[in-house]
Amino acid sequence: MNFILSETEKLLQKTAREFADNHLRPEVIERDKNAEFPAEQIKMMGDLGFMGMMISEKYGGSGMDTVSYCIALEEIAKADASSAVIMSVNNSLVCQLIEKHGTEEQKQNFLSKLASGKWLGAFSLSEPQSGSDASNMRTFAKKEKDHYIINGTKNWVTNGISSDVVLVMCLTEKNVGYNGITTFIIEKGTKGFSTGKKEDKLGIRGSDTCELYFDNCKVSEKNRLGEEGNGFKIALSTLDGGRIGIATQALGIAKESLDRSVSYANEREQFGKKIGKFGAIKSKISKMAINIDAARLLIYRAAKMKDLGLSFKKEAAMAKSFASKIAMEAATECVQIFGGYGYVRETGVERLIRDAKITQIYEGTSEIQELVIAREILGGNI
Ligand code: CAA
DSSP states (O other): OOOSOOHHHHHHHHHHHHHIIIIISTTHHHHHHHTOOOHHHHHHHHHTTOSSTTSOGGGTSOOOOHHHHHHHHHHHHHHOHHHHHHHHIIIIIIIHHHHHHOOHHHIIIIIHHHHTTSSOEEEEOOBTTBSSSTTOOOOEEEEETTEEEEEEEEEEEETTTTOSEEEEEEESSTTSGGGGEEEEEEETTOTTEEEOOOOOOSSOTTSOEEEEEEEEEEEEGGGEESSTTOHHHHHHHHHHHHHHHHHHHHHHHHHHHHHHHHHHHTTOEETTEEGGGSHHHHHHHHHHHHHHHHHHHHHHHHHHHHHTTOOOHHHHHHHHHHHHHHHHHHHHHHHHHHGGGGSSGGGSOHHHHHHHHGGGTTTSOHHHHHHHHHHHHHOSOO
């Protein structure tokens, strides 16, 4: 076990930090205010190899491990949590799913474009009536000869508007529960497939989220990802990896909260001294620092287990549950330390609270993470 980053990992961290400081941080308040997608920045992230970090170089990826992905993603999330979720979804939920379950033809046609950052992908599991109870979906894909006809509505799709392809989970057989769910790769522009309005969100406002509509949408069976009926398990196992990404997004938000708090505590004076000299502020800063280190260790453990091919479902859920909780706490304490200055948009710290909140909700709420952890510990389907 090694707790120290290697020289290669340090270089990756430096590259990601410099990119984030130079290209994400400068306009982040404006993008948040205007709910503007960072299109240009995401293209640059593709050029840096950040959009398919764990994908083999053969398919346009960077061939790195999950720990390296987390190192880079934390730096992106520190500067801009919206860019971090765009990166996380493309890497963890889209590219990894296709690399693991796609045919060679699907990898050539889709993965190489997605992993190199030429295209952007989205992952669509939820529906208006099925969020945590994800298998209770209604969108139906009816098999006809060599294609499927898809009808239904999906929602909460991150990258839904800006993406070129979406991985969509649909029912292909009714009354058999999760064994009737199948995954499809659906390209934008396919007849019968349209997107809804961009959701007006509390946080991660730079990323786009929308509904997807399928109205007699014809999709070739060549676009079916994996076997019929295997789509739910594919989605859940992919989400295990996705949860490491969201935990890392939360970690970045928490670290930014700490760094901003430390700078302010060393600069702001009250009662004739820097506020960092007061015990109340020292206590907040030290609690944040302990939590951040603990979250990072949980994340690296899950990432390392994934890289070693071990089961990491419980560890990923632990990392996400803890990191999202401490991100919310750190962001709230950061605003508290800034006082009135933290409550206005221009200092850029109120955004940290708004961005942190979603990490307790998407890719499985904190309550679902606890359910996953408890099931793994206690056994059985409690
Ligand atoms: N990997 C592989 N297979 C898995 C699995 C995993 N992690 N977890 C469960 N399975 C298998 C089970 O073994 C079972 O198969 P068998 O019967 O053959 O053993 C099958 O899948 C069904 O599992 P469960 O009985 O546990 O299913 P459940 O209906 O009780 O639900 C749940 C489990 C944990 C609640 C799950 O529905 C869940 O995680 N819900 C949250 C949904 C979620 O995370 N949504 C995120 C949306 S995507 C998103 O947010 C992306 C974004 O935009 C940022």
